[in-house]
Amino acid sequence: MSERAAKVTPAETDEQDDDQITDSAAPDAVTEPDADAASESTTEPVTNGAQSVVRALENAGVEYAFGVQGGAIMPVYDALYDSEIYHVTMAHEQAAAHAADAYGIVSGEPGICLATSGPGATNLVTGIADADMDSDPLVALTGQVPTAFVGNDAFQETDTTGVTKPVTKDNTFASDPDRVGSDVSEAFALAREGRPGPTLVDLPKDVTKSETDREPDEPKTPDTYHVQERANAEIVAAAAERLENATRPVMLLGGGVIKGEASEACREFAIEHEIPVITTMPGIGAFPEDHELSMEMAGMHGTGYANMAITHCDTMLAIGTRFDDRLTGGIETFAPDAEIIHVDIDPAEISKNIHADYPLIGDAETVVEQLSTAVETSPEAKKWRAQCQQWKSDYSMAYDAPEDEPVQPEFVVEALDEATADDTIVTTGVGQHQMWACQYWTYTEPRTWVSSHGLGTMGYGLPAAIGARLAADDDQDVVCIDGDGSFLMTLQELSVAVRENLDITVAVLNNEYIGMVRQWQDAFFGGRHAASDYNWMPEFDKLAEAFGAAGFRIDDYDDVAETIEEALAYDGPSVIDVHIDPDANVYPMVPSGGDNGQFALTEDQL
Amino acid sequence: MKRGLDGPAPEERPTPAGRRNKQGIRIDPEVEATHDPRRTVISALVKHEPGVLSDVSGLFSRRQFNIESLTVGPTEDEERARITVVVEEPDPGIDQIKKQLRKLVPVISVRELEPDAMRRELALVKVAADRPDQVAAVADMYGGKTVDSCPETATIEITGTRQKIEAAVETFSQFGIREISRTGLTALARSTDETAAQSPAVGTEEMNRQDKHPHTQTADDD
Numbered sequence: 121m122s123e124r125a126a127k128v129t130p131a132e133t134d135e136q137d138d139d140q141i142t143d144s145a146a147p148d149a150v151t152e153p154d155a156d157a158a159s160e161s162t163t164e165p166v167t168n169g170a171q172s173v174v175r176a177l178e179n180a181g182v183e184y185a186f187g188v189q190g191g192a193i194m195p196v197y198d199a200l201y202d203s204e205i206y207h208v209t210m211a212h213e214q215a216a217a218h219a220a221d222a223y224g225i226v227s228g229e230p231g232i233c234l235a236t237s238g239p240g241a242t243n244l245v246t247g248i249a250d251a252d253m254d255s256d257p258l259v260a261l262t263g264q265v266p267t268a269f270v271g272n273d274a275f276q277e278t279d280t281t282g283v284t285k286p287v288t289k290d291n292t293f294a295s296d297p298d299r300v301g302s303d304v305s306e307a308f309a310l311a312r313e314g315r316p317g318p319t320l321v322d323l324p325k326d327v328t329k330s331e332t333d334r335e336p337d338e339p340k341t342p343d344t345y346h347v348q349e350r351a352n353a354e355i356v357a358a359a360a361e362r363l364e365n366a367t368r369p370v371m372l373l374g375g376g377v378i379k380g381e382a383s384e385a386c387r388e389f390a391i392e393h394e395i396p397v398i399t400t401m402p403g404i405g406a407f408p409e410d411h412e413l414s415m416e417m418a419g420m421h422g423t424g425y426a427n428m429a430i431t432h433c434d435t436m437l438a439i440g441t442r443f444d445d446r447l448t449g450g451i452e453t454f455a456p457d458a459e460i461i462h463v464d465i466d467p468a469e470i471s472k473n474i475h476a477d478y479p480l481i482g483d484a485e486t487v488v489e490q491l492s493t494a495v496e497t498s499p500e501a502k503k504w505r506a507q508c509q510q511w512k513s514d515y516s517m518a519y520d521a522p523e524d525e526p527v528q529p530e531f532v533v534e535a536l537d538e539a540t541a542d543d544t545i546v547t548t549g550v551g552q553h554q555m556w557a558c559q560y561w562t563y564t565e566p567r568t569w570v571s572s573h574g575l576g577t578m579g580y581g582l583p584a585a586i587g588a589r590l591a592a593d594d595d596q597d598v599v600c601i602d603g604d605g606s607f608l609m610t611l612q613e614l615s616v617a618v619r620e621n622l623d624i625t626v627a628v629l630n631n632e633y634i635g636m637v638r639q640w641q642d643a644f645f646g647g648r649h650a651a652s653d654y655n656w657m658p659e660f661d662k663l664a665e666a667f668g669a670a671g672f673r674i675d676d677y678d679d680v681a682e683t684i685e686e687a688l689a690y691d692g693p694s695v696i697d698v699h700i701d702p703d704a705n706v707y708p709m710v711p712s713g714g715d716n717g718q719f720a721l722t723e724d725q726l
Numbered sequence: 727m728k729r730g731l732d733g734p735a736p737e738e739r740p741t742p743a744g745r746r747n748k749q750g751i752r753i754d755p756e757v758e759a760t761h762d763p764r765r766t767v768i769s770a771l772v773k774h775e776p777g778v779l780s781d782v783s784g785l786f787s788r789r790q791f792n793i794e795s796l797t798v799g800p801t802e803d804e805e806r807a808r809i810t811v812v813v814e815e816p817d818p819g820i821d822q823i824k825k826q827l828r829k830l831v832p833v834i835s836v837r838e839l840e841p842d843a844m845r846r847e848l849a850l851v852k853v854a855a856d857r858p859d860q861v862a863a864v865a866d867m868y869g870g871k872t873v874d875s876c877p878e879t880a881t882i883e884i885t886g887t888r889q890k891i892e893a894a895v896e897t898f899s900q901f902g903i904r905e906i907s908r909t910g911l912t913a914l915a916r917s918t919d920e921t922a923a924q925s926p927a928v929g930t931e932e933m934n935r936q937d938k939h940p941h942t943q944t945a946d947d948d
């Protein structure tokens with residue numbers, strides 16, 4: 121019991137410890153929920169703020185919520201108890217946010233996470249920030265100390281709206297039990313509409329406990345929120361003309377293509393006009409990587425051919441990308457000959473990093489259709505396409521895997537890809553393994569690549585696999601390609617996967633290093649491995665077994681195919697501890713701020 | 727064992743002729759432009775609700791926009807407040823500020839004011855009152871009003887453009903300034919021109935404009 125809880129008077133000791141102190145001392149004593157509330161079905165009228173919150177989620181069609189209990193959020197959990205919404209208790213709130221984030225990526229509908237006030241809320245922050253950087257739809261509901269205590273440094277109080285302001289699309293401090301349900305509805309609508317993103321509603325305990333019979337309003341964005349669907353017709357016409365006259369055109373597809381459900385429209389457009397297609401990392405899956413026109417991913421660890429194409433194009437149709445520095449490298453050398461047609465639903469992305477010659481503000485699918493109508497003749501780019509194919513063979517993503525050497529990570533990624541269906545969902549942590557998972561897995565469908573792009577959060581992979589599993593179709597496989605360092609950050613969530621019996625296969629590419637750091641140390645810090653040598657790693661297969669999951673281990677090539685098959689066949693969570701070559705590095709590589717066309721293929725070229 | 731990939735080395739690859747400047751603008755004679763910072767006034771109409779000022783100021787600090795002054799106050803509509811921001815940034819930065827401000831959910835509309843907009847500041851200047859007649863004369867000269875006086879000090883209220891206030895402060899300094907408090911700038915567009923409209927739709931057209939720099943002139947005070 122905490123120090124403050126110890127001060128509770130005897131009369132209060134039958135109540136739950138920490139939160140009750142604040143409650144009982146609150147000036148406006150709030151009514152306890154009706155004793156027989158538990159027997160009420162969801163169609164009964166709401167009786168308190170918390171029920172209104174849950175009703176808002178139900179109205180929005182929410183099926184799953186991820187979270188951890190606690191004092192200040194307890195009324196909401198109490199209301200959830202009667203609801204059809206399935207709550208997945210996570211081991212840590214960060215994981216709740218990542219699971220909800222991944223749920224949002226795979227399903228397209230906002231994922232929901234819950235946490236209590238103070239440490240519960242601050243534990244969510246990494247996951248919220250991650251969703252913010254990647255524009256993933258997410259709704260976070262946090263408990264808060266009763267209104268009368270707010271600002272007094274009460275037990276487990278954090279200024280949650282203050283802390284999360286810079287990393288949310290919008291957040292609200294709920295102050296009125298009659299409004300609280302509608303606050304949640306609005307947060308849901310905002311998270312989903314326009315450019316998606318995380319929203320948060322902070323729920324003081326007195327507000328959720330207070331009586332109200334107010335049903336929440338339907339999910340609707342506030343009247344100050346406006347999204348432009350169609351791009352300006354004149355600029356569309358000008359952009360179309362530019363495309364018709366291009367001799368070295370490319371399409372650059374970002375995450376916005378997937379979020380805007382524009383993959384199909386982009387595919388048709390690219391194929392009709394025979395335009396080579398490059399994706400950003402979040403754009404992976406927007407275009408089938410096995411298609412002839414696909415140049416795959418560009419940027420720091422993009423393919424050599426994508427980086428040649430992006431550097432030498434004369435016209436770039438960029439859709440739903442924010443031109444992150446991992447993609448652009450140095451601004452001065454980014455697509456320096458290209459006129460840029462930039463399609464984005466968020467006006468603030470236009471000319472933020474790269475100047476747009478043709479700004480097309482609007483919904484990706486709608487604008488691609490507008491362009492489709494406007495472009496009458498395809499660009500004459502036969503020579504350019506041949507050049508792109510030439511680059512594909514010049515800079516092919518080939519690697520050596522001699523039998524007598526330690527297992528190469530690329531081989532493992534390819535083996536996993538081969539053993540699974542096309543619609544398999546891949547989640548990852550952050551590091552070298554993430555880059556190999558981009559490079560050596562052939563993605564063909566949108567919403568099958570689930571990774572932490574903008575924030576680059578180690579520990580994302582496993583909780584994301586949990587969220588993705590629940591959003592995926594039953595017959596879809598979910599594979600997490602993780603690093604040993606990343607896995608170690610959130611592996612407690614294995615307990616959740618076991619409890620829920622989630623069919624997930626985790627392949628830990630174990631190099632006993634935080635490998636990406638080691639790679640940079642080798643390249644830029646004279647090989648001084650300061651704090652990157654993780655030769656104290658546990659045996660992940662045994663650890664998995666301790667959690668109740670299936671554990672496997674791969675030490676050499678002979679094991680690879682068979683072990684992968686067994687792990688995939690296991691009905692429930694399985695972990696393969698893959699001991700890979702500890703010295704393997706990721707190539708190609710553009711050093712940060714470098715010229716994409718000058719990517720290094722080997723260490724000496726760095 | 728081989729480490730790395732095959733393919734022509736960087737020096738064997740063709741390089742393109744073009745280049746961009748730091749702002750991501752392609753450097754070719756037609757679009758080449760140097761972007762020096764300019765001072766301008768941005769007016770935002772916002773929902774009058776708690777937290778909106780911190781939304782706006784937080785946006786400026788986390789995006790590292792150079793903000794010179796920021797004022798806020800109620801409007802004719804009690805549910806609306808007006809925020810007036812003076813910034814000094816190159817044009818692409820000013821564009822970004824406007825767009826980022828529009829993105830905040832409680833922000834209704836945003837407009838960069840024309841250079842001829844009316845701009846005012848208020849200052850309270852507390853000076854030593856050893857020479858009361860001369861203090862009164864200087865106050866008069868700047869249209870100032872004495873709002874408090876005692877044997878030791880006199881406090882004068884001055885309103886006007888930034889230059890006028892600076893000039894007044896400069897002149898008052900001969901008496902020995904005890905304290906100064908200034909409000910920062912507030913502004914309205916001239917005549918029937920709407921400063922930052924009630925309707926958020928205004929501004930969308932501006933975003934679509936291909937001539938990306940609506941005001942090339944720097945806002946000097948009138």
Ligand SMILES: Cc1ncc(C[n+]2csc(CCOP(=O)(O)OP(=O)(O)O)c2C)c(N)n1
Nearest residue numbers: 551552553576578603604605606634635636
């Ligand atoms: C939470 C967090 N802390 C630190 C980092 C910095 N970082 C980026 S990659 C990396 C190494 C990741 O190591 P591991 O998960 O073992 O993957 P590997 O690179 O070995 O495949 C680190 C430490 C990060 N991205 N996220």
